[in-house]
Amino acid sequence: MGLITNLKDSISRVTDRLFASAEPKRIGIYGPPNAGKTTLANRIARDWTGDAIGPESHVPHETRRARRKEGVDIERNGRSVTIDIVDTPGVTTKVDYKEFLDHDMEKDDAIRRSREATEGVAEAMHWLREDVDGVIYVLDSTSDPFTQVNTMLIGIIESRELPVLIFANKTDLEESDVQRVADAFPDHETVPLSALEGNNMDEVYDKIAEYFG
Amino acid sequence: MPHQCTNCGRTFPDGSKEMLSGCPDCGGNKFQFEPSGSTTDDEPAADSSADSSPDASTGESVTIDPEPAETASADRQTSPPETEGFGDDNEAGSAEPAAAAGESPAQSTARSDVVDSSEITAAGAMGPSTESSEASGAPDQPAGQSPPTADQPADGQPTDGQPAEQSTPAAEQSTSEGERSESNLDQLRKELNDQFESIRIVSPGQYELNLMELYDREEYIISLREDGRYVIEVPDSWGDS
Structure with a gap:
């Protein structure tokens, strides 16, 4: 009897531990090219780990491979939320090397970049x-x-029933229209921010903890 | 042999089902695709040195599509039926020469539809042959496996969308049937693209992506080559059956 009780206890301890220390949620940062995904990923990573994730650029498709930052601990209201951040290449239905030619890129480089960007979308x-x-x-x-x-x-995200937050980035720019973003996706919470300037990051982290914690 | 195990180098014909459960020799689950004529055994491996090989007549976009229906269609809710489904619709399919064992002629045609030899040759010369992906008329295709399929106008079935695609300089096509329904064929071509392609190479450096298809597929594209070659990783689970 004692043996069984002990066994039960130890099983329950193991399961408690399993559920208590659930794996960090893996949060994908998605969006079209040049929305500021890497800038945001870097902002989050720098704020909470001190490291960046990847280079930022105004040239589209700078991020051509998904990059991950694991174990980012975000503390909100006395509790800690651990997430893995995945910064993904911008998703698009067309990739054309010509758009890179405007950025002082040689044609061969532009074509290679285009190919890599396409692979990146597939990966994302x-x-x-x-x-x-x-x-x-x-x-x-x-x-x-x-x-x-x-x-x-x-x-797709809705069909998978994944929790999703819409971030209306670049609010530091004059033409920014957060309401238009909110109106486009009324079923989801829209959070305004400027990842570049670090504006409204408190609310950003509150929402991340609320949605993904 | 269009498909090759990246581990042991074993090759498989286009449409082979053997690879679906992993390489029978080594169990590897990464394969690279090398479009070629059905009878040619050109370069054994897909190293990039062969990028502009004119032999790659069936160079095409990336349809990671050995035979997806068996394993992948089960969880596919959003896209239309795959290869087998199309074959069912395609009632006049009997006249097709068998492109490769186990591959639907519609599938092979659809795949050959995308990039023709002029574009592939241009991959080296960098002559973006067209703005519109359509009019790249390149009649100089060697007798690869798929072009003959596409050049069969007689059967009058939808898969002869190929002539329509190349119709601008149609001189060398026997278009008596092809002209008949160009608009239908355009429509069909679009449907085929929608059904089969996840990445379409319009010209070197220009791609069109079918996001839903990319999302739906279990296989994962690792790298593209300009001539239509690609490397995919098939899911481990494919080897479990």
């Missing part, structure tokens, strides 16, 4: 299917949010 979509527990969807609030890509991706 693969991760969305396989490997994320929640999504931060970053939009440039100076751009029209009603695009095919946005609609499709949000639709």
